Amino acid sequence: MNKGSRAFATALVSTMLAVTALAGCGSSNDKEHSANSNAAANGAAANGNAGANGNAGANDNAAANDAAANDAGASGTTDAAKLSGKVVFWSMWSNTEPQAKVIDEAVADFEAANPDVDVEVKYNGRDINKLIKPALESGETIDVFEQDPGSALSNLKDHVLKLDDLLAQQGIGSDGKTVKDSIIPSLLGWVKSLAVPAGLDEGYYAIPQQPYAVLFFYNKALFQKVGITAVPATWEEFLADCELLKQAGIEPITFDDAYRDLFIGGYFGSAMGSDWTDGLVKDTTGELWKDPIVSQFANDMKLLEEKGYFSKKIAGNKYPAGQQDLALGKTAMYLNGTWLPNEIAATAGPDFQWGSFQFPDVSNGNGKGGRQGLSFGAQGLLINKNSKNVPAAFELLKYLVGKKAQEGMASQAVAIPATVDSTWPAPLEEAKVAFQNAKSNMPWGFGIDNGGDFSTGTVIPVFMELATGKLAPDAYVTKMAAEAKKFYAGK
Incomplete structure (x- = not known):
């Protein structure tokens, strides 16, 4: 993954986490693995018309698809014997990745059950972010595609099919549950919350899968070595654990240039919540940077920095240097996404003892932060509104989010399954605790990235001056207040 391919910067609307644990991605599942539609938005899109068939043809086709969706949803099932034709699926994975193997198995199962349907899978890798919008706008045949739901609904809203009625169909391998009831409720609630802000009617336009969450990942063996028997719940406990690690000659914390934002946002999000953090980076006066929590x-x-709890390498760490140090046992903790164990599995090896915990509670906050909030999201499967074979396309989608495929993602790609009552991969087992604690969603970076160029060009670089001892705390507050006022002057 690289920083430029991040899709998580999409502002995720707050939503309540439901009973079951949410899930973290296998790229979704790194930043590369997350589908970033920013590149697609800047791509050389076609003229925006419906393609070779013209607007009228596209509208007629969309209406026919809506009718087909309503008919299928009303009965709650699809007669597989009647399905025929071709389904084209554009995937965000490359054909060498473990996720592709799971997809191929799901496609084979689908074709065996639907012998009159031929599926063509195009493995685009992360290039899908640049290719999908121009392809859809030019009228290329695409029935099902993978994207980050937030980005897709914002940038591809004219091409996505509403799935509400189709979700009433019975899921694949779901013990009689409908597709809707077989998916972790919090994921579906999050996807639904994205529709109206994107300018769409309320409803479901994607089925979430490859979910992720942001957590501290740690080396259990190193914790045990220094006598840490429970993960830190508060900032004070976190500092105490850092001291134990430091005294044993172990660097407690690392990060690299791709994830510096998470540490800043994690602290402010834990203390004040993501809405406050969003307001901080968008404050045009600079006065909010003088809040006591910023000084704290x-x-x-x-x-x-002074205690030596930060790795000495953080100033020069280029991705993926920090996470490699975690995998090699050189550092104990790293704030990242739930794709991390899979991403560095080759370096860490099969015997690495993975643990995870939420950013610890920061004192003196406003009561809107803490572990009640969790930064999470997912990739999604979407159907092209202009697909000529919606019934077969949705039937394929059901196999892709069916229990067998989702548990295949867990076992083969170390990804958290999107289906309820499914087994999580062992390296992510402790992540369940975070999901059980959380009640609301926070965006990627806990809101710290929501200032756009101000966040990337000022907030993160000045934080690095502070974290590496080049800037005193009082000077940090003064500088950030002045820089915010300067940046927003005249805007």
């Missing part, structure tokens, strides 16, 4: 943050970061 600056002093805490200075403490981490």
Whole structure:
């Protein structure tokens, strides 16, 4: 993954986490693995018309598809014996990745059950982010495609089919549950919450899969070595654990240039919640940077630096240097996404003892942060509104999000399954605790990235001055207040 391919910067609307644990991606499942529609939005899109058939033809086709969706949804099932034709699926994976193997198996099962349907899978890799919008706008035949739902609904809203009625169909391998009831409720609630802000009617336009969450990942063996028997729940406990690790000659915390935002946002999000953090980076006056919590943050970061709790390499760490140090046992903790164990499995090896926990509770906050909020999201499967074979396309989608395929993602790609009552991969087992604690969704970066160029060009670089001892806490507060006012002047 690389920083430029991040799709998580999409602002995720707050939603309540339901009974079951949410899930973290296998790229979704790194930043590369997350589908970033920013590149697609800048791509050389075609003229935006419906393609070779013209607007009228496209509208007629969309209406026919809506009718087909309503008919299938009303009965709650699809007669597989009547399915025929071809389904074209554009995947965000490359054919060498473990996710592709799971997809191939699901496609084979689908074709065996639907012998009159031929499926063509195009493995685009992360290039799908640049290719999907121009392809859809030019009228290329695409029935099902993978994208980050937030980005897709914002940038491809004229091409996505509403799935509400289709979700009433029975799922594949779901013990009689409908497709809707077989997916973790919090994921579906999140996807639904994205529709109206994107300018669509309320409803479901994607089925979430390859979900992810942001957590501290740690080396259990190193924790055990220094006598840490429980993960830290508070900032004070976190500091105490850092000291134990430091005294044993172990670097407690690392990160690299691709994930510096998470540490800043994690602290402010834990103290004040993501809405406050969003307001901080968008404050045109700079006055919010003078809030006492910012001074507390600056002093805490200075403490981490002075005590040697930060890795000495953080100033120059280029992705993936930080996470490799975690895998090699050189550092104990790394704040990242739930795709991490899969991403560095080759370096960490099969005997690495994975653990995870949420960003610890920061004191003196406003009561809107803490572990009640969790930064999570997912990739999604979407159907082209202009597909000529919606019934078969949705039937294929059911296999892709069926229990067998989702548990295949867990076992083969170390991804958290999107289906309820499914077994999570062992390296992510502790992530369940975070999902059980959380009640609301926070965006990627806990809101710290929502300032756009101000976040990337000022917030993160000045944080690095603080974290590496080049800037004193008081000077940090003064500089950030001044830089915010300067940046937003005249905007």
